[in-house]
Amino acid sequence: MSRRSTEKTGSGVRFLADRMLGTLTxxxxxxxxxxxxxxxxxxxxxxxxxxxxxxAAESSRILLTRDKELARRGGxxxxxxxxxxxxxxxxxxxxxxxxxxxxxxxxxxxxNARLRxxxxxxxxETTYAPVGCADTDFFWCAGCKxxxxxxxxxxxxxxxxxxxxxx
Numbered sequence: 001m002s003r004r005s006t007e008k009t010g011s012g013v014r015f016l017a018d019r020m021l022g023t024l025t026x027x028x029x030x031x032x033x034x035x036x037x038x039x040x041x042x043x044x045x046x047x048x049x050x051x052x053x054x055x056a057a058e059s060s061r062i063l064l065t066r067d068k069e070l071a072r073r074g075g076x077x078x079x080x081x082x083x084x085x086x087x088x089x090x091x092x093x094x095x096x097x098x099x100x101x102x103x104x105x106x107x108x109x110x111x112n113a114r115l116r117x118x119x120x121x122x123x124x125e126t127t128y129a130p131v132g133c134a135d136t137d138f139f140w141c142a143g144c145k146x147x148x149x150x151x152x153x154x155x156x157x158x159x160x161x162x163x164x165x166x167x
Contacts, residue, residue, distance in 0.1 A: 020066040032104030113143035
């Protein structure tokens with residue numbers, strides 16, 4: 001892990017997370033990291049670990065896993081995530097110099113697509129959009145047609161990330 005330096009930290013680093021890291025996957029996406037999830041693969045493949053290693057290698061992604069054996073097989077291209085707690089998981093990646101814990105609102109937390117500024121029409125036609133927020137920046141996922149903005153959920157995430165002792 002020492003080969004990974006803080007100069008790689010940023011939105012350029014890409015991850016592949018195993019099925020046990022769904023919440024971490026969403027956090028990483030909110031922080032702007034391109035994070036593919038093993039949950040997008042068909043269930044029941046007895047070769048899934050091998051497939052994950054192949055995907056990580058072919059797409060230059062760091063494999064994040066709660067499976068010690070899989071992490072061992074992945075060598076330097078894999079990180080064994082020690083804790084089940086998402087904030088401890090984020091802390092581990094910060095300590096490894098792989099991420100900066102900042103909310104960037106540049107990726108969809110559901111499908112990982114890049115977000116773009118939402119149009120007035122998209123905001124108006126989204127039934128769950130807040131009303132009377134003229135100063136709010138809205139973002140749109142063209143992949144899953146989801147509207148994002150920095151509301152109470154985003155503020156909650158920021159507070160949780162600030163609670164990490166490293167910050």
